[in-house]
Amino acid sequence: MGVTCLLIVGAIYLLWWIPTKGLANIHPELPRIAGLIFAVLSSIALFGTLLLVLTTALSKDILFTRFMRGVVIKFLLPVIELMGKLIGISKDTIRQSFIAMNNSLVASQRLQVRPDRVLILLPHCLQLFDCEIKVTGDINKCVRCGRCDIKGLAELAQRYNIDISVATGGTLARKVIIEKRPKLVVAVACERDLTSGIKDCYPLPVIGILNNRPFGPCINTKVDVAKIDEALRTVLA
Template structure:
């Protein structure tokens, strides 16, 4: 335990921001083409129609550019400039699928983009400067954090942990007890959603791989989720690790 050198470097949001800028330019380009191509036909209907439609498309382009600029400023300054909650929705529902496709064309793996997306999402959540009571925060963990050889299964009841220290469950259970925060271990997305519905938290601090974190953030919106990527020294879904200090820091940033 505590071998910090074994943990992967934290994901950077710069990649997602850069791809977001490329996406914005593509959207503006498509809006322009949508105006330019039918312009001649519109002029035949009425001489002023191309100008009116052009103004409409200019407004849409302006919204796209302004939205991208606000997102970049929000993440850069760490402050809720204007409607961060709404902008998170735009990123999650609209930009992420587009950016994944653009990344694919550029030869960037989905996991790399998802890592950057999680960092971007965390930055937007933190920028809201939320202060939440401990009893309304939920720490959600994947079952693969527990040592596979352990005979005591902590799914659904982490206090069963014998505190042997051979996996990170002990440190996380102690952390939850220290701050009096709810903590649950889930075996999959279905159980995780069930736990969230039952406990009705105001914020979720989730540990998982890139795919599960991205899926969880999308499923939980508008509920704020701070994601922490696990480390997989033995491959996916088997004896994974997480830096407990990262969870501690994330908790302290949102606790009232």
């Protein structure tokens, strides 16, 4: 993110420097005015980056945290992904960092949400592929055999009295969120689905928990239930 910000500042400087060669011919004061404008834009970019770093490092809402989440999600992430592609950093590595930063920014808001306004959203691949009882749409169908992590997650949601849903894809996940209208979502998925889900849900705060894929993507995946428990305890009123 820091490198991206410096490149943006460099681009801003070039946008100022190139026109100055012609602006002076129009009016002698135009280069100075343009320089002031671009100096302000550069200062805003640098200040915003510093504020993001401090907010993430301290997990404290310093200034404009919700707005900065939007800047990271809508603007910085696509630029950083492009930068990563150019210098050989994989998309998943960048997405992991993005999810971690998003979680830090959400944590810095120190939200306190009632259990009935929290939603745990799970991918269907957490359930065993050959299980005859499909829990999509109603996790209470689970017989709690313990062969997959659905058992522990269902018990966790029951303990805190929190809504929990299993979705087969992004479209169903969005439908569940629209129907239940939570104030905060704790979502489990892979890097790609979590990143797109966080982007689609903004400004709704989402805490992302990456799943483990010992058998490859989209089949018999796992998740650390303790991480979800920890995330819930930090936000539940």
